[in-house]
Amino acid sequence: STKAVILVGGPSRGTRFRPLSLDVPKPLFEVAGHPIISHSLKAVAKVPGLREVILVGYYDETVFRDFIKDAGKEFPHLRIQYLREYQALGTAGGLYHFRDAILKNKPERFFVLNSDVCCSFPLGEMLKLFEEKDAEAVILGTRVSNDAATNFGCIVSDAHTKRVLHYVEKPESHISNLINCGVYLFATECIFPSIRSVIKRRATRPRLLSYPSSDNLDSSFIAEDDDAEKPEVLRLEQDILSDLADSNRFFVHETKDFWRQIKTAGSAVPANALYLQKAWQAQSDELTPPSAFIVPPVYIHPTAEVDPTAKLGPNVSVGPRAVIGAGARVKESIILEDAEIKHDACVLYSIIGWGSRVGAWARVEGTPTPAGSHSTSIIKNGVKVQSITILGKECGVGDEVRVQNCVCLPYKELKRDVTNEVIM
Numbered sequence: 528s529t530k531a532v533i534l535v536g537g538p539s540r541g542t543r544f545r546p547l548s549l550d551v552p553k554p555l556f557e558v559a560g561h562p563i564i565s566h567s568l569k570a571v572a573k574v575p576g577l578r579e580v581i582l583v584g585y586y587d588e589t590v591f592r593d594f595i596k597d598a599g600k601e602f603p604h605l606r607i608q609y610l611r612e613y614q615a616l617g618t619a620g621g622l623y624h625f626r627d628a629i630l631k632n633k634p635e636r637f638f639v640l641n642s643d644v645c646c647s648f649p650l651g652e653m654l655k656l657f658e659e660k661d662a663e664a665v666i667l668g669t670r671v672s673n674d675a676a677t678n679f680g681c682i683v684s685d686a687h688t689k690r691v692l693h694y695v696e697k698p699e700s701h702i703s704n705l706i707n708c709g710v711y712l713f714a715t716e717c718i719f720p721s722i723r724s725v726i727k728r729r730a731t732r733p734r735l736l737s738y739p740s741s742d743n744l745d746s747s748f749i750a751e752d753d754d755a756e757k758p759e760v761l762r763l764e765q766d767i768l769s770d771l772a773d774s775n776r777f778f779v780h781e782t783k784d785f786w787r788q789i790k791t792a793g794s795a796v797p798a799n800a801l802y803l804q805k806a807w808q809a810q811s812d813e814l815t816p817p818s819a820f821i822v823p824p825v826y827i828h829p830t831a832e833v834d835p836t837a838k839l840g841p842n843v844s845v846g847p848r849a850v851i852g853a854g855a856r857v858k859e860s861i862i863l864e865d866a867e868i869k870h871d872a873c874v875l876y877s878i879i880g881w882g883s884r885v886g887a888w889a890r891v892e893g894t895p896t897p898a899g900s901h902s903t904s905i906i907k908n909g910v911k912v913q914s915i916t917i918l919g920k921e922c923g924v925g926d927e928v929r930v931q932n933c934v935c936l937p938y939k940e941l942k943r944d945v946t947n948e949v950i951m
């Protein structure tokens with residue numbers, strides 16, 4: 528059988544997702560009307576014979592309780608549980624720590640998914656390659672521009688056999704534009720022994736920091752990345768994948784479909800657009816039918832109140848109880864729960880936080896990022912600014928005020944025009 532593990536991380540990792548992560552754990556933030564992790568869960572639920580999903584992270588026990596309860600109703604054939612690391616153990620440390628739970632019922636293989644990616648999750652195709660090649664591991668890869676590649680794990684593969692020849696996590700200089708999507712399929716009998724041998728190797732070659740006297744050492748002896756130096760922290764990417772590439776049974780499935788990382792708060796906007804487009808292609812009945820005022824794809828929660836003369840879309844999600852007034856224009860944006868957009872306001876490339884208010888004739892806008900870009904910052908007049916405007920929870924924008932390329936922390940009132948600022 529097959530299982531799935533979703534790596535949900537923990538509170539400290541979500542800092543780049545501010546200000547949105549101040550009010551909701553990143554994996555539960557809603558894009559295209561559903562929490563980020565429910566999009567991965569939906570894909571996992573379609574894998575034939577897959578009955579068990581384990582969320583691994585270091586958020587509080589209670590964080591995923593309601594989500595798991597709801598997901599259990601939506602996918603009655605799945606057993607979903609959350610296992611909490613006592614501290615951040617790294618992307619492989621958590622797997623190893625909870626190996627007994629993963630190995631229970633003796634699955635032959637299991638998927639591992641980073642929770643912060645937006646993608647079509649072609650898990651069936653990965654499974655097919657896995658079986659065809661009798662693989663130890665299959666990684667999902669995608670092509671990005673040469674500039675973007677070094678921000679990710681890079682894969683050098685044999686184009687013909689699809690075998691992974693080299694794997695380097697965030698290399699200093701260009702080695703390949705085929706990158707790690709953060710989705711894997713591992714043979715249970717291979718991955719745990721690989722992790723164990725890394726642990727053994729470390730034990731026989733102890734690092735400076737593990738000596739009790741390290742407190743007295745000159746600080747220059749202490750590695751910059753102190754996370755990685757904690758003996759319990761094991762990173763799939765740096766510690767395990769490059770070893771796996773030395774075996775002959777590590778393969779890559781290259782997806783031609785969409786893929787995006789959801790790191791910064793602004794990246795929720797392109798993720799929202801991609802998932803809405805996917806739902807549109809699948810002719811999902813959750814989406815609002817097109818009309819003179821609706822440019823698809825648009826998702827409107829059934830409890831939201833949208834004036835029939837407001838023009839929405841493309842790529843707009845409107846959350847529960849949000850109110851959108853007459854003559855408003857909303858495009859490429861996420862309007863969260865209880866937010867209000869007054870009449871004739873304009874919202875473009877933005878996220879409007881929970882309970883925020885945008886005044887009449889106001890203009891809240893970001894800037895479109897170039898297609899294929901994997902970043903949410905742009906250079907404007909020689910300075911790096913956020914391409915997406917984000918209002919945190921319960922912010923207010925006055926009537927006729929213009930907010931452009933700004934990030935606004937919760938509970939702020941904007942009474943004058945602002946551009947390229949972080950409002951704290």
Ligand code: GDD
Nearest residue numbers: 534535536583584615616617621641642643679680707709
């Ligand atoms: N449970 C748990 N414990 N999860 C973790 C931990 C941990 O200690 N650390 C990170 N994660 C989760 C994060 O929540 C995220 O979903 C995923 O693991 C990867 O996060 P990072 O470790 O921050 O890596 P990254 O996002 O910079 O890069 C990874 O993903 C890229 C694709 O999005 C790497 O796998 C890259 O190679 C890859 O290209």
